[in-house]
Amino acid sequence: MDVAELERVRRARRGDSEAFRAIVEAYSQPLWRAAFRVLGDGAAAEDAVQNTFLRAWRSLDRFDEKAELSTWLYRIAINAAIDLRRERKRREPFSAPVPEDFNGQARAASETPDPQKSAVWRDLADRAQDVIAELPEAERTAILLRHFEGCSIAEIAAALGSGENAAKQAVFRAVHKLRAVLGPLMEDSRHEPA
Amino acid sequence: MSLRDDDLILFFYGEHDAPAEVERELASDPDLARRYETLVRELSALRAIEAPQPRPGLEGRMWARVEPELSPPRSVFGWRWAAAAAAVAVIAFGGFLAGRMIQTTPDEGKVVETIKGFSPDQRARVLQAALADHLESSQRLLLEVANGGGSIDEERAVAAVLLDDNRLYRRAAQLAGERRVAAVLGELQGLLADIAGAPASSGPRSPQARAQSEDMLFKVRVARNNLKGLS
Numbered sequence: 385m386d387v388a389e390l391e392r393v394r395r396a397r398r399g400d401s402e403a404f405r406a407i408v409e410a411y412s413q414p415l416w417r418a419a420f421r422v423l424g425d426g427a428a429a430e431d432a433v434q435n436t437f438l439r440a441w442r443s444l445d446r447f448d449e450k451a452e453l454s455t456w457l458y459r460i461a462i463n464a465a466i467d468l469r470r471e472r473k474r475r476e477p478f479s480a481p482v483p484e485d486f487n488g489q490a491r492a493a494s495e496t497p498d499p500q501k502s503a504v505w506r507d508l509a510d511r512a513q514d515v516i517a518e519l520p521e522a523e524r525t526a527i528l529l530r531h532f533e534g535c536s537i538a539e540i541a542a543a544l545g546s547g548e549n550a551a552k553q554a555v556f557r558a559v560h561k562l563r564a565v566l567g568p569l570m571e572d573s574r575h576e577p578a
Numbered sequence: 579m580s581l582r583d584d585d586l587i588l589f590f591y592g593e594h595d596a597p598a599e600v601e602r603e604l605a606s607d608p609d610l611a612r613r614y615e616t617l618v619r620e621l622s623a624l625r626a627i628e629a630p631q632p633r634p635g636l637e638g639r640m641w642a643r644v645e646p647e648l649s650p651p652r653s654v655f656g657w658r659w660a661a662a663a664a665a666v667a668v669i670a671f672g673g674f675l676a677g678r679m680i681q682t683t684p685d686e687g688k689v690v691e692t693i694k695g696f697s698p699d700q701r702a703r704v705l706q707a708a709l710a711d712h713l714e715s716s717q718r719l720l721l722e723v724a725n726g727g728g729s730i731d732e733e734r735a736v737a738a739v740l741l742d743d744n745r746l747y748r749r750a751a752q753l754a755g756e757r758r759v760a761a762v763l764g765e766l767q768g769l770l771a772d773i774a775g776a777p778a779s780s781g782p783r784s785p786q787a788r789a790q791s792e793d794m795l796f797k798v799r800v801a802r803n804n805l806k807g808l809s
Contacts, residue, residue, distance in 0.1 A: 405641055408637065408641050409640075412636045417629035420629035421627045426632060430632075434640060434643045434644055434647075437644045470803060508626040512626060522724075531621070536593065544725065550725040555587065555591070559621070560583075562620070
């Protein structure tokens with residue numbers, strides 16, 4: 385963690401809200417993207433990010449200064465998003481879990497007009513999000529940090545508070561579980577992602 | 579060199595120790611190359627959950643939502659206060675509620691006065707928030723034990739602190755009528771005592787301890803979610 389960020393954390397710990405504001409502004413976007421991957425919904429992702437910052441504010445005294453603030457926040461964000469996803473599924477068990485877009489915004493991954501392909505993508509996204517949501521916390525954090533954030537095994541180990549071998553095993557288990565679900569889906573659809 | 583799927587996963591993510599060897603194997607072994615292609619294709623499905631750009635102005639919106647909710651952050655003293663207060667259950671219950679609200683070292687008189695000023699709703703909310711934090715800390719410890727990669731001495735020290743807190747929170751949950759949470763805290767108490775009392779050793783945790791932690795982890799997670807459902 386760089387010196388300026390460490391100073392912001394220390395000031396925020398003492399109750400300096402302006403220092404915390406700088407943290408909120410620096411991390412809103414990456415945390416929103418992390419939450420979106422779990423929730424598939426922009427407005428819900430904003431709720432998750434809000435919860436993330438509030439949890440972080442309340443837990444700042446427990447943040448280990450040797451750790452990276454980004455991975456600590458990221459882990460809180462993933463858990464906040466998972467909590468929201470489960471809550472939403474409890475409340476609306478039969479609703480469509482993945483909207484085609486949100487607030488008029490298009491999905492970045494694919495803009496295909498082909499309805500069959502869109503359906504395949506939605507199915508893949510939904511199933512991938514379900515699998516990720518059901519993974520044990522260490523595996524979920526490991527795969528999201530490795531696959532989407534490009535974190536190294538060493539960084540994942542630091543985020544998990546575990547050894548590198550445990551982090552590696554968490555990635556392996558997550559990948560195996562994802563492949564077990566996504567592989568047959570891709571085989572059945574015979575559609576390559578756009 | 580016999581390559582397993584785990585080697586291919588490491589290679590895919592650029593983490594393999596001997597990438598040149600993997601490349602040579604892929605070039606010379608068509609079966610292996612097919613396995614790798616399948617892996618790449620299946621992982622490419624994760625692009626389905628790539629995130630778009632958020633709506634413009636996210637940072638400003640987020641601060642506008644977060645700022646009104648910021649109360650003074652808890653100091654580390656809160657932990658010591660909670661542990662010390664465990665000695666006297668009734669005062670402790672009031673004490674930890676008060677400690678969360680007034681954010682300073684509460685003396686007994688102040689505790690009583692503060693508690694008197696709470697509405698039942700306020701007490702319930704503060705208790706739920708306190709329990710949620712405690713369960714979160716316990717989850718982190720159990721995760722480390724379940725993963726088996728951490729230092730046993732550190733785990734023992736953390737478990738000892740959590741054990742003291744756990745007795746207090748369990749009592750508080752009972753007083754608040756949170757029977758399910760109290761039951762989970764009762765189970766957690768036994769496991770924390772085991773972890774805290776484990777012999778000092780440089781060896782790994784036993785498979786049984788890791789399995790128990792994994793099992794407890796699930797129960798703690800469910801209890802935390804249920805608590806949130808009450809708020």
